[in-house]
Amino acid sequence: MEPKPYDAVLLASFGGPEGQDDVIPFLRNVTRGRGIPDERLEEVSHHYRAFGGISPINAQNRALKAALEAELERRGIDLPVLWGNRNWDPYIPQVLQDAYDAGHRRLLTITTSAYSCYSSCRQYREDLGMALTETGLDGKLEVDKVRQYFDHPGFVEPFVEGTAKGLADVRAQLAAAGTPDAPLHILFSTHSIPMKDAHASGNSPEEPREFEEHSAYVAQHLAGARAIIERVAPGTEWSLVYQSRSGAPHVPWLEPDINDALEELAGKGVKGAVIVPLGFVSDHMEVAWDLDTEALETCRELGIAATRVPTPGVHEKFVAGMVDLILERTVVPGRPELTVADRPAMTRLGPWYDVCRPGCCANQRGEKPTIAGADTRIGTGFEPAGTAS
Known part of the structure; x- marks a missing residue:
């Protein structure tokens, strides 16, 4: 996409409960349309309950919003940063309405998901598209989205730094145990998704890759x-x-589970593990519970010396990288416009697309309004990316 004169940035995220009374209403939002009773939701709420019903993600997003604002100000760029969630307050539809009422007409969205799949990309595009439709702002408020940034240096470099420190820490643990030369293993961990979603990710029926x-x-x-x-x-x-x-146990998801992998590694004599939460932007509940609680407990039970590497969070390189992503798409008076050749990527897969191709990361439950896609349309006519379909 050609750079545009955006008048605000929207930080879009998942959202999370902020107290025990919020847990079930939050889980209802997450599972909306699946017919899951509250009794079942209560059974799966234990990790939130263990943290007082408070997900770390909202506080982390407030910190990231403040850091982005500070970095934009440091560079002399006058772009306010808004924040909206898919599943908890502040909800995206209200944030879009408030933005419009405040006089904003063109928003650039950056999400807290770096990868391509339905839940990490298209679902955000759907939520934004549906919000425009539900609020009556379609055609009045333009909303675009930056590219997926899985291999942007701002996202990768904090993991490089953290992995190096993690290796040193585990080696020190092994040395202290009198086994400095014991084998160790690095586990890059990410959220599992259904195999159907995995195979649909990044792929377009019209333009297969x-x-x-x-x-x-x-x-x-x-x-x-x-x-x-x-x-x-x-x-x-x-x-x-x-x-x-x-989800249902009979539905195939990506494997192996980290705990199963650790047991297999222990059986092969591995004595040290560095866990890198490569799929995550911040230390939210999937990191705090599934890795810091469950996976590290598995390591202790197996006698594996282990450490968990930090997520990017508000690391200065991550914050600077997110602002770089914003500036790829934004016209800034007095600054030359960047070209695709100026866009950094640390793998041969990138830089990723600004606009998703038709049917990319398809919704297995049926089509919904979306933004930032080549399949974006209203009725029977195609409309520019940034409006709802």
Whole structure:
């Protein structure tokens, strides 16, 4: 997409409960349309309950919003940063309405999901598209979205730094245990998704593309992991593992689960593990519970020395990188416009697209209004990306 004179940035995220009374209403929002009773939701609420009903994600997004504002101000760029969630207050539809009422007419969205798949990209595009339709702002408020940034240096470099420190920490633990030369393993962990969604990720029925393991989602993670390994520890054993699986047990999801992988590694004599939460932007509940609680407990039970690498969070390189992504798309008076050749990418898969191709990361439950896609349309006529279909 050609750069445009956006008048605000929208930070879009998942959202999370902020107290015990919020947990079930939040889970109802997340599972809306699936017919899951509250009794079942209460059964799966334990990780939120264990943290007082408070998900870390909202506080983390407030911190990221403030950091983005500070970085934009430092660079002399007058762009306010708005924040909206898919599943909890502040909800995206209200944020769009408030933005319009405040006089904004052109928003550029950056999400807290770096990869290509339905839940990481298209679902955000749908939520924004449906919000424009529901509020009556379609055709009045333009909303675009930056590219997926799985291999942008701003996202990858904090993991490079963290992985190097994690390796040093685990080696120190092994040395303290009298086994400095014991084998160790790096596990790059991300959210598991259904196999159907994995195979649809990054792929368009009209413009098919081949990816490693038939999935852009998997290929992007593998490419990022290799970029980190090449920088930090060439030759070190590593693997891509998955976590946070949900849904019916008969539906195939990406595997192996990190805990199963750890048990297999222990059986092969591995004594050290560096867990890299490569699929995540911040230390939210999937990191705090599934890795810091469950996976590290598995390591203790198996006698594996382990550490968990930090997510990018508000690391200065991540914040600067997110502002760089914004500026790729934004006309700034007095500054030369950037070209595609100016866009950094640390793998051969990138830089990723600004506009998703027709049917990319298809919704298995049926089409919904979307933004930022080549299949974006209203009625029977195609409209520019940035409006709802």
